[in-house]
Amino acid sequence: MKRAFTIYQNGEHIWRVIARDPERPDFLIDTNEYLISYKEKSILTDPGGIEIFPSVFAAISAAANPENISALFASHQDPDIISSLSLWLEFNPDLPCYVPWLWAGFIPHFGGNKNTFIPIPDEGMPINLNGLELRAIPAHYLHSSGNLNLYDATAKILFSGDIGAALLPADDTQMFVQDFDKVIKHAEGFHRRWMGSEPAKRDWCERVSKLDIDMMCPQHGAIFQGADVQRFIHWFDELKIGVMKKG
Amino acid sequence: MAAMNDLMRIVRINENIKTVVTQARRINLLALNAILLSRRAGKLALGFGVISDELRTFSKDLTTTMRVLMTLSYGSVAIVSQFQRYSHVNYILQTTEKASHHQLVRQRLAFSNKKLAELETGLNKVYQDLARYIDDAETAGRFGSVIARSLKIEATYGGGFHQILAQIATEFSYYIDSIPGILQQIQGYLKRNSLR
Ligand SMILES: [Fe+2]
Ligand SMILES: [Fe+2]
Numbered sequence: 001m002k003r004a005f006t007i008y009q010n011g012e013h014i015w016r017v018i019a020r021d022p023e024r025p026d027f028l029i030d031t032n033e034y035l036i037s038y039k040e041k042s043i044l045t046d047p048g049g050i051e052i053f054p055s056v057f058a059a060i061s062a063a064a065n066p067e068n069i070s071a072l073f074a075s076h077q078d079p080d081i082i083s084s085l086s087l088w089l090e091f092n093p094d095l096p097c098y099v100p101w102l103w104a105g106f107i108p109h110f111g112g113n114k115n116t117f118i119p120i121p122d123e124g125m126p127i128n129l130n131g132l133e134l135r136a137i138p139a140h141y142l143h144s145s146g147n148l149n150l151y152d153a154t155a156k157i158l159f160s161g162d163i164g165a166a167l168l169p170a171d172d173t174q175m176f177v178q179d180f181d182k183v184i185k186h187a188e189g190f191h192r193r194w195m196g197s198e199p200a201k202r203d204w205c206e207r208v209s210k211l212d213i214d215m216m217c218p219q220h221g222a223i224f225q226g227a228d229v230q231r232f233i234h235w236f237d238e239l240k241i242g243v244m245k246k247g
Numbered sequence: 248m249a250a251m252n253d254l255m256r257i258v259r260i261n262e263n264i265k266t267v268v269t270q271a272r273r274i275n276l277l278a279l280n281a282i283l284l285s286r287r288a289g290k291l292a293l294g295f296g297v298i299s300d301e302l303r304t305f306s307k308d309l310t311t312t313m314r315v316l317m318t319l320s321y322g323s324v325a326i327v328s329q330f331q332r333y334s335h336v337n338y339i340l341q342t343t344e345k346a347s348h349h350q351l352v353r354q355r356l357a358f359s360n361k362k363l364a365e366l367e368t369g370l371n372k373v374y375q376d377l378a379r380y381i382d383d384a385e386t387a388g389r390f391g392s393v394i395a396r397s398l399k400i401e402a403t404y405g406g407g408f409h410q411i412l413a414q415i416a417t418e419f420s421y422y423i424d425s426i427p428g429i430l431q432q433i434q435g436y437l438k439r440n441s442l443r
Binding site: 067086 | 258
């Protein structure tokens with residue numbers, strides 16, 4: 001089963017990661033979900049696939065009250081991001097879901113009605129969590145053509161979705177990146193093949209390097225902290241992407 | 248607001264259990280305090296010392312019961328969310344079956360029904376266990392109320408420590424009195440729980 005761990009807390013402002021599951025069957029790619037809470041209300045980022053809903057839900061319930069989740073945030077349209085939507089809506093039919101506008105007509109194939117979705121424009125927008133301002137920031141073509149990150153300027157945490165994702169071996173359960181070079185080896189293939197646009201990547205690196213970030217939290221793999229955040233941005237900036245390995 | 252669904256109900260049970268666990272933790276701290284204090288009061292508050300030992304035993308037992316309850320309720324959240332997932336599949340299969348009458352769909356539906364029945368059996372077992380431990384907690388709570396009353400009486404014999412002992416006794420009854428209501432709520436949710 002999955003478990004929730006607190007990665008940041010300042011009073012009633014909490015970030016929790018529903019970390020990778022050591023018992024997960026290996027045909028499913030493992031995911032991290034993040035529960036951002038402020039004064040009792042929470043947003044859940046990339047709630048995950050329908051297969052893992054039970055374990056995500058149980059892990060959240062052990063740490064916080066799932067009734068206090070006031071919105072879902074889907075960085076893009078992938079099944080590992082949001083195919084559990086219909087089950088979340090069965091739990092709470094009024095739960096809104098932030099989505100990139102580009103996918104607003106596609107994600108409803110996973111569930112929801114016309115009141116469920118809050119489309120986010122290409123340039124991003126502020127998201128109010130019970131008085132705390134979060135910001136959806138553009139990360140298009142990385143990898144999805146309509147893709148967003150979520151930045152918490154107060155906690156200095158960037159939820160980076162698939163950017164920074166490392167497909168770590170099953171026995172590697174580190175929550176935070178300990179050895180950058182080792183982790184990045186498991187990230188390289190993924191970034192080369194999945195990330196599609198060189199100019200979009202340049203633009204992202206440019207913008208994100210200027211943000212104040214203590215932690216960069218990807219949807220797969222381990223969390224980058226401190227100097228490793230800029231190290232990652234630099235590495236990504238240099239990486240040649242949108243290429244397929246021959247042979 | 249829509250009718251309460253199964254997942255919502257188990258979430259409420261879980262939250263209530265968490266509240267009682269928090270109270271149990273506070274009672275534990277308070278009991279430790281009471282013991283230390285009655286030791287300092289010595290001969291002045293012998294009765295208080297005896298009762299606060301009982302208090303300590305009581306709060307330890309309560310904590311143990313609550314720990315079991317936490318584990319059970321965590322398990323049932325997991326089962327109910329599994330159930331939700333299969334019901335969803337079931338719903339889709341049922342709709343498909345109506346439209347196509349295809350044999351394969353019927354087979355899948357039978358399988359999915361079987362899976363749901365299994366989960367239901369598992370869940371009923373967990374609910375029975377939950378109900379039993381809630382009963383235990385209720386009994387413990389009643390015992391706690393008795394201790395609370397005795398503490399209040401003994402506090403009056405505390406001499407110079409009278410005031411602080413009375414304060415502890417009041418705080419203790421405050422925590423202990425909040426428990427039965429929550430446990431009853433849980434029992435209510437458990438009784439109304441049927442998955443279909
Ligand atoms: Fe993706
Ligand atoms: Fe992903």
